[in-house]
Amino acid sequence: xxxxDAVLFVVDDDAAMRRSLAxxxxxxxxxxxxxxxxxxFLDHYDGHVPGCLVLDVRMPLMSGLRLQQxxxxxxxxxxxxxxxxxxxxxxxxxxxxxxxxxFLEKPCKDQVLLDAVTRAVQRSIEDSxxxxxxxxxxxxxxxxxxxxxxVAELMAAGxxxxxxxxxxxxxxxxVQVHRHNTMEKLGVHxxxxxxQLLMAAKAGHPGTH
Amino acid sequence: MIFLRxxxxxxxxxxGAFLFVLLPASDAHAGTPVRIGVLAYKGAEAVQEDWSHxxxxxxxxxxxxxxxxLDFDQAGLTRAVHDQSIxxxxxxxxxxxxxxxxxxxxxxxxxxxxxxxxxxxxxxxxIVVRNEDARLQxxxxxxxxxxxxxxxxxxxxxxxxxxxxxxxxxxxxQDFAQLEFSGFPLQNMVHAVRAGRADAAIIRTCMLEQMISxxxxxxxxxxxxxxxxxxxxxxxxxxxxxxxxxxxxxRHTPAQLSKQVAIALLRMPxxxxxxxxxxxxxxxxVDTLFRELKIGPYAxxxxxxxxxxxxxxxxxxxxxxxxxxxxxxxxxxxEYLVSRRTRxxxxxxxxxxxxxxxxRVHQSTLDHTARLAILxxxxxxxxxxxxxxxxxxxxxxxxxxxxxxxxxxEPAPLLDGASEIVTQxxxxxSIIRSIRTFAQKTASEQKSVDLITVLxxxxxxxxxxxxxxxxxxxxxxxxxxxxxxxxxxxxxMLNLLKNALDAQQAAGRVHEPIEVQFRIDASSYCISxxxxxxxxxxxxxxxxxxxxxxxxxxxxxxxxxLSKGIIESLGGTLAAAANDxxxxxxVWFSLPKEEFPGAV
Numbered sequence: 001x002x003x004x005d006a007v008l009f010v011v012d013d014d015a016a017m018r019r020s021l022a023x024x025x026x027x028x029x030x031x032x033x034x035x036x037x038x039x040x041f042l043d044h045y046d047g048h049v050p051g052c053l054v055l056d057v058r059m060p061l062m063s064g065l066r067l068q069q070x071x072x073x074x075x076x077x078x079x080x081x082x083x084x085x086x087x088x089x090x091x092x093x094x095x096x097x098x099x100x101x102x103f104l105e106k107p108c109k110d111q112v113l114l115d116a117v118t119r120a121v122q123r124s125i126e127d128s129x130x131x132x133x134x135x136x137x138x139x140x141x142x143x144x145x146x147x148x149x150x151v152a153e154l155m156a157a158g159x160x161x162x163x164x165x166x167x168x169x170x171x172x173x174x175v176q177v178h179r180h181n182t183m184e185k186l187g188v189h190x191x192x193x194x195x196q197l198l199m200a201a202k203a204g205h206p207g208t209h
Numbered sequence: 210m211i212f213l214r215x216x217x218x219x220x221x222x223x224x225g226a227f228l229f230v231l232l233p234a235s236d237a238h239a240g241t242p243v244r245i246g247v248l249a250y251k252g253a254e255a256v257q258e259d260w261s262h263x264x265x266x267x268x269x270x271x272x273x274x275x276x277x278x279l280d281f282d283q284a285g286l287t288r289a290v291h292d293q294s295i296x297x298x299x300x301x302x303x304x305x306x307x308x309x310x311x312x313x314x315x316x317x318x319x320x321x322x323x324x325x326x327x328x329x330x331x332x333x334x335x336i337v338v339r340n341e342d343a344r345l346q347x348x349x350x351x352x353x354x355x356x357x358x359x360x361x362x363x364x365x366x367x368x369x370x371x372x373x374x375x376x377x378x379x380x381x382x383q384d385f386a387q388l389e390f391s392g393f394p395l396q397n398m399v400h401a402v403r404a405g406r407a408d409a410a411i412i413r414t415c416m417l418e419q420m421i422s423x424x425x426x427x428x429x430x431x432x433x434x435x436x437x438x439x440x441x442x443x444x445x446x447x448x449x450x451x452x453x454x455x456x457x458x459x460r461h462t463p464a465q466l467s468k469q470v471a472i473a474l475l476r477m478p479x480x481x482x483x484x485x486x487x488x489x490x491x492x493x494x495v496d497t498l499f500r501e502l503k504i505g506p507y508a509x510x511x512x513x514x515x516x517x518x519x520x521x522x523x524x525x526x527x528x529x530x531x532x533x534x535x536x537x538x539x540x541x542x543x544e545y546l547v548s549r550r551t552r553x554x555x556x557x558x559x560x561x562x563x564x565x566x567x568x569r570v571h572q573s574t575l576d577h578t579a580r581l582a583i584l585x586x587x588x589x590x591x592x593x594x595x596x597x598x599x600x601x602x603x604x605x606x607x608x609x610x611x612x613x614x615x616x617x618x619e620p621a622p623l624l625d626g627a628s629e630i631v632t633q634x635x636x637x638x639s640i641i642r643s644i645r646t647f648a649q650k651t652a653s654e655q656k657s658v659d660l661i662t663v664l665x666x667x668x669x670x671x672x673x674x675x676x677x678x679x680x681x682x683x684x685x686x687x688x689x690x691x692x693x694x695x696x697x698x699x700x701x702m703l704n705l706l707k708n709a710l711d712a713q714q715a716a717g718r719v720h721e722p723i724e725v726q727f728r729i730d731a732s733s734y735c736i737s738x739x740x741x742x743x744x745x746x747x748x749x750x751x752x753x754x755x756x757x758x759x760x761x762x763x764x765x766x767x768x769x770x771l772s773k774g775i776i777e778s779l780g781g782t783l784a785a786a787a788n789d790x791x792x793x794x795x796v797w798f799s800l801p802k803e804e805f806p807g808a809v
Contacts, residue, residue: 013676013677016632016636017597017601017604019601019629020602020603020604020608020629021604023605023622023625023626023629024604024605024607024608024611025608026608026622027607027611027612027615027617027622028608058593106596106600107596107599107600107603107604110603110604110608110611
């Protein structure tokens with residue numbers, strides 16, 4: 001997955017603004033999809049395509065801030081670049097708190113906008129990659145039994161079998177069996193790899209660690 | 210001495226009344242009393258002396274009647290005739306004619322005097338002057354002299370002479386230095402002239418001769434002025450002659466008695482002095498004299514002269530004059546007031562015109578201020594709206610530059626960008642144009658405008674500035690012309706739309722449409738703007754059109770009050786009401802159709 005696969009989503013109620021942004025991004029080599037309203041975008045976006053959202057703050061029906069909030073509530077972290085004709089500081093602060101990537105005042109230098117877009121897309125791609133690893137790790141971890149999960153956690157902590165057997169109050173032989181099964185199920189060959197898997201699974205939930 | 214006359218008259222009346230009471234009592238021995246009133250021209254005693262033989266003759270001649278002589282002055286005698294307190298009257302010819310006119314006295318005999326051949330030419334006026342007074346030769350010489358006469362109504366003692374003096378060319382009432390009426394007895398006047406207290410005295414003819422023969426006066430001392438010789442007349446006269454005194458019966462005197470008296474008198478022998486009675490003479494000449502002098506029964510003629518009228522009616526004339534003067538003053542005053550009022554009115558009209566002109570200029574300035582205020586309130590929206598095409602242009606241009614820099618020279622996208630730039634620049638220009646038109650300071654100019662077009666322009670401007678606002682507007686394709694300044698109507702419309710949008714924003718219903726409706730009434734067009742905003746509290750409603758009343762934090766509070774002023778100046782009305790469903794407000798205004806100016 002790279003920048004070629006990313007899509008810039010332009011949402012602006014002003015058709016001319018929408019078209020001109022699309023034209024500029026297209027000229028800069030980006031794939032662009034534009035929408036006249038936040039609802040149109042939400043109806044269309046599946047939540048998996050990486051890229052970034054370029055939003056007009058003031059739009060009728062649903063404002064840019066409201067759209068951003070809606071995306072976050074859906075667990076989507078698509079980066080958002082706000083464009084505003086008003087330079088409203090309070091609005092900018094709120095947008096950044098909610099996780100906006102950038103807040104640009106129209107009209108802005110194209111390079112500034114394009115740099116912001118590039119940064120956002122890279123972040124999105126990174127997020128996507130992390131998300132993919134997390135999903136793989138979670139899937140693998142989900143195949144483990146409860147005892148095997150306990151053994152995997154202790155292995156990731158770098159503890160030898162004897163210690164694990166003592167902590168779990170089971171025989172050393174039984175630990176050896178769980179250890180073998182766990183590595184088999186997770187398709188790993190070392191305790192370090194197990195540790196990486198567990199971390200990746202936790203990385204998908206940034207608010208929890 | 211004029212003032213003495215009423216006293217003399219009073220004395221005579223009293224004397225007459227005294228005799229009237231006393232005589233019948235003293236002579237109560239025989240018959241019905243018959244009273245003869247006699248003009249006492251020589252005094253009361255002379256009457257009994259001169260006329261007693263007549264009384265005795267009649268008493269003797271007519272049985273069963275007792276004749277009584279009563280003396281009067283002329284006024285007293287007139288009254289006695291009028292009161293019917295006497296049965297016969299012996300008086301001067303002049304007085305008789307007057308009585309004939311006033312009380313129907315009817316002469317039955319005329320005195321025949323010894324000095325006159327004919328009783329019809331027996332009495333005249335003698336104007337007595339001092340013999341040595343050489344100034345007085347003709348009647349005209351009396352002008353400027355002090356003249357005595359008996360009384361204005363004395364026949365021989367004034368009236369006869371007056372006629373002849375007047376005919377000679379002198380007005381006896383005006384041309385004498387003094388005309389003094391000294392009353393009876395006449396002898397006094399003669400003595401007065403003799404003594405030089407007066408220049409001349411008018412007395413009846415033969416009076417002077419009698420006085421001379423009686424020895425009362427020296428014949429050489431006096432003479433008669435301008436004597437006229439009349440054949441058969443033995444006295445000197447200054448005038449023509451008239452009939453002698455008559456005896457007349459009165460209306461109430463029994464005819465039989467009159468006849469008896471007349472016969473008795475005609476049969477009476479001449480007296481020792483030579484007096485007798487003759488058949489009644491013709492007194493027409495006396496009547497002519499009266500007519501000529503406008504006296505006696507013809508006194509009324511005198512009243513018809515201007516002077517007479519003036520004397521008689523001076524009060525009324527004065528009143529009429531006063532009324533005329535008041536009327537004239539009133540007319541002049543009314544004229545003056547009217548002209549002043551007219552001037553005031555014209556001044557007031559001029560002032561009103563000036564004030565209206567000032568108000569118009571003021572209103573125009575205010576309108577302009579209001580439009581700028583509206584623009585000010587819309588400034589951020591306008592800035593945003595202008596920003597959009599400018600930002601779009603920038604994006605297209607940069608996009609094109611990038612394509613060219615990257616050597617991506619496919620013509621279609623480049624052309625696409627260029628045409629987009631053109632479109633957006635036109636869009637920006639049109640926004641600027643409409644703002645400038647709206648903000649320009651032009652004198653308010655009323656002309657025939659199509660209301661629909663003007664409203665559409667306002668809605669376009671509004672929608673341009675507020676792209677997220679929804680304005681629902683479906684005018685019919687009808688011509689709707691009004692006399693108005695299109696800018697003013699746009700101002701009102703923008704104001705109403707702005708208010709509607711603000712209200713909806715405050716209520717969080719920006720996306721809902723603002724309904725603009727257009728209705729055609731009989732004589733006007735009605736435009737309503739309906740919002741579904743926050744509406745107004747009742748206390749806000751009452752102040753809605755007050756200047757500087759606003760519910761908006763950034764509002765000036767001038768919009769609606771100015772809008773109302775504008776619409777009313779165009780002959781229309783502007784009003785507001787809460788919507789029936791209690792959500793929001795509807796503001797509407799009407800404008801008279803061009804063909805019905807001021808008809809709303």
